[in-house]
Amino acid sequence: MKRPPLLALALALLAPLAQLALFPPAPAEAGVTLRASQVLPADHPSQLALIRLGELLKEGSQGEMELSIVDSREFGGERELIEASQMGELDLIVTGTAALYGFTSDFLVFDLPYVFPDLRTAREVTDSPFGLNVLDKALVMGLKGLAYYENGMRNVSANIPARLPEDLKGLPFRTMESRIHLETFRALGANAVPLSFSELYDHLKKGLLEGEENPVSIFMTGKLYETQKYYSLTGHFYTTSPVFINLSVWNKLDQGQKDLILKCARESALYQRELLDEFDSPAAMDALREKVTVISDIDRGIWKRAVSGVREKFEAEVGEETLSLFDEALKTAANENPVK
Numbered sequence: 334m335k336r337p338p339l340l341a342l343a344l345a346l347l348a349p350l351a352q353l354a355l356f357p358p359a360p361a362e363a364g365v366t367l368r369a370s371q372v373l374p375a376d377h378p379s380q381l382a383l384i385r386l387g388e389l390l391k392e393g394s395q396g397e398m399e400l401s402i403v404d405s406r407e408f409g410g411e412r413e414l415i416e417a418s419q420m421g422e423l424d425l426i427v428t429g430t431a432a433l434y435g436f437t438s439d440f441l442v443f444d445l446p447y448v449f450p451d452l453r454t455a456r457e458v459t460d461s462p463f464g465l466n467v468l469d470k471a472l473v474m475g476l477k478g479l480a481y482y483e484n485g486m487r488n489v490s491a492n493i494p495a496r497l498p499e500d501l502k503g504l505p506f507r508t509m510e511s512r513i514h515l516e517t518f519r520a521l522g523a524n525a526v527p528l529s530f531s532e533l534y535d536h537l538k539k540g541l542l543e544g545e546e547n548p549v550s551i552f553m554t555g556k557l558y559e560t561q562k563y564y565s566l567t568g569h570f571y572t573t574s575p576v577f578i579n580l581s582v583w584n585k586l587d588q589g590q591k592d593l594i595l596k597c598a599r600e601s602a603l604y605q606r607e608l609l610d611e612f613d614s615p616a617a618m619d620a621l622r623e624k625v626t627v628i629s630d631i632d633r634g635i636w637k638r639a640v641s642g643v644r645e646k647f648e649a650e651v652g653e654e655t656l657s658l659f660d661e662a663l664k665t666a667a668n669e670n671p672v673k
Contacts, residue, residue, distance in 0.1 A: 365398045365590065367582070370414055371427035371574075372405045372530050374554040379427050379482050379574060382605035386576075389597035398590065400425070410529030412510060418579050419475045425578045427482050431511035439470035441651045442659045444513045445644050446569050447637040449663075452486055452613075455571040456606070457666035459483070463658050468575060476577040479598035482605045484548045484572035485612070490561040491544035494628055498522060498639040507533055507545040513647055517569070518546075520640045534560065548572065549621060550612040558624035565628040567636055576602070 369387075373379050380402075387400030408417045411432035417423045430440040442448070449455040458464055459481045468478030489495050491504060502522035508514040510527040518525035523544065528536060530551075536542045537560035545557065546569070552558060576598050583591065611617060621627055648656060 365394075365586070367398070367400050367424040367578070368403050368422075369400050369425040369427075370403045370405045370408065370417075370423055372411050372414065373484075373551060374556075377554040378550060378605045378608035379484070381608055382482060382601045383427065385604050386597055386601035389600055390593065393593045393597060394590070398593065406531065410510070410531050412529070415474075415476075415577075418577060421579060421581065423579070424582045425479075425576065427574050427576050429484065429509065429572050429574045431509040431514055431572070433471075433474075434511045434513070436474050437470060438650050438652065439467055439655065440575075441513060441647060442467075442655055443573050444511055444570065445647065445651070446513075446517045446640045447633070448644075448659075449486075449571045450667075452571070454663065454666045455486075455573070456483070457669065458659070458662045459573050461662045461665065463662035466658075467655075471575070471577055472580060475580045477580050477583040479576045479578055479595055480602040482574040482576055482602055483609065484551060484574055485609050486568045487546050487548050487570040487572055488552075489544065489546045489565045489567045489569070490552060490557060490563060490625070491565070492562045493543070494563045494626070495544070495565045495567075496628055496631060498636055501544065504544050505542045507536065507542045513643065514570070516646060517640050517643050520643060521636070530555070533557070537561065546570070548609075548612070549617065550609055553612065553617075553621065553624075558621075562625055563628055564621065564625045566631050568631075568633060569636060569640070 369383055371379050371383060383400065383402055387402065390398045390400060403423065405414060408414055408423070411428040414423065414426045414428055415432060415436060418426045430443045433440045434444075443459075449458070464481065468481070471478045489501070491501070491506075493500060493504070495501055498521045501518070504523050506518055506523035506525050507528045508518050508525050510529060515525050515527055526542065528542075533545060534555060534557065537545065537557065545561070546567075547555070547557065552564065578594065586594070618627070
């Protein structure tokens with residue numbers, strides 16, 4: 334039998350090794366530093382929770398993993414953070430679900446007005462199997478959902494007292510960059526304008542806008558009280574803010590590193606909630622009343638009826654199945670924790 338030439342045999346044997354050299358399998362990352370960012374002020378619970386997440390990661394990995402928190406102004410608003418994470422410029426981000434509009438429709442259900450009766454119910458739903466399943470929907474964006482931070486219940490602020498929807502008629506009013514938010518405030522009669530949070534303070538200060546809506550935590554840490562006279566406890570939206578990691582970065586981690594990141598992210602989310610709850614304390618509300626006039630005698634039923642058509646308008650985009658599963662999770666949360 335004719336033997337292959339020695340050179341050809343050597344090349345055949347070396348070919349697999351050459352291929353490995355050119356395209357090595359991604360090794361588990363050692364000494365991992367994740368670049369992270371979020372858009373809210375440095376003393377907001379989301380930023381403090383990110384710092385806590387970094388501490389937990391460093392402690393749990395004996396210094397092998399850590400977080401490097403980047404100033405979001407390097408990128409812009411929340412939509413820019415999402416794009417930066419998709420492109421690999423950031424590894425981990427926190428962003429409100431309203432900013433996900435245009436990237437995916439799977440989180441839209443959380444942005445509908447008056448879908449949650451209170452904060453407790455909202456947390457029950459995001460922590461439920463339904464909420465965790467929605468987190469996984471970000472995989473199509475190249476992001477892996479880790480946990481839910483939150484901003485809480487949103488309320489209207491303005492330079493006029495807003496007790497009824499008609500009080501907003503024609504008012505130049507900022508909303509988040511979300512069609513649901515925009516349509517909600519147009520239904521309330523406002524002259525609604527979508528704008529990133531990074532631009533909000535200046536627009537209010539210059540009088541380009543006369544109203545906006547945010548939770549107490551953002552209103553206070555963002556010093557929006559310097560631009561507004563009234564704060565109405567309308568509770569029209571609940572804002573959840575998922576923590577995402579770039580999927581390519583996630584896939585390079587070994588299972589132990591993935592488990593640690595998930596554990597630490599969820600621990601930091603509980604910590605973030607504790608910090609947020611302090612903004613609902615009597616002392617925090619007293620501090621708010623020192624800055625602005627707080628309007629608490631709000632009939633939310635009137636506001637809810639005024640925006641009742643918004644859900645129907647977005648049903649097709651949200652999806653019938655998602656809405657059905659959401660309603661089921663909402664019902665379960667209400668049954669497990671009935672209002673006494």
